[in-house]
Amino acid sequence: MKYEEMLKLAKEKLPKVQSKSERFVVPKIQGHVEGNKTIIINIFSIADLLARLPEHILKYLQRELATPGYFQDKRLVFGRKLSSHMINEKLQKYVEVFVLCEQCSKPDTKLLTEEGLLVKKCMACGHKSQVQTKI
Numbered sequence: 041m042k043y044e045e046m047l048k049l050a051k052e053k054l055p056k057v058q059s060k061s062e063r064f065v066v067p068k069i070q071g072h073v074e075g076n077k078t079i080i081i082n083i084f085s086i087a088d089l090l091a092r093l094p095e096h097i098l099k100y101l102q103r104e105l106a107t108p109g110y111f112q113d114k115r116l117v118f119g120r121k122l123s124s125h126m127i128n129e130k131l132q133k134y135v136e137v138f139v140l141c142e143q144c145s146k147p148d149t150k151l152l153t154e155e156g157l158l159v160k161k162c163m164a165c166g167h168k169s170q171v172q173t174k175i
């Protein structure tokens with residue numbers, strides 16, 4: 041079985057209802073559509089909260105949304121109309137892949153490179169997992 045499949049299986053086995061108070065809530069993006077562009081105004085505060093670089097999040101979102109984006113006055117601008125639902129979904133995915141610990145689901149992780157591999161290390165429980173997604 042491949043590692044990704046094992047992860048998926050492990051995730052499916054987790055009980056759906058986790059203690060809500062402890063569960064990390066991914067922030068929602070705030071923004072609006074302007075002409076043919078989509079502007080997100082809180083990307084820097086989200087990046088702060090996640091302790092990730094805005095550029096890293098942008099790279100991922102650009103690829104996932106297949107839409108070029110850029111920063112302008114601390115806002116993120118995408119070159120077409122996107123629904124906030126769609127962006128939130130991708131952001132949620134980003135957080136699962138690059139931020140949350142696979143073991144304890146806490147967001148206190150750091151990304152490290154070990155032997156050329158991207159590794160997510162949890163500062164809360166010490167768990168390490170390899171990040172498979174490349175951006």
Ligand SMILES: [Zn+2]
Nearest residue numbers: 141144162165
């Ligand atoms: Zn952990």
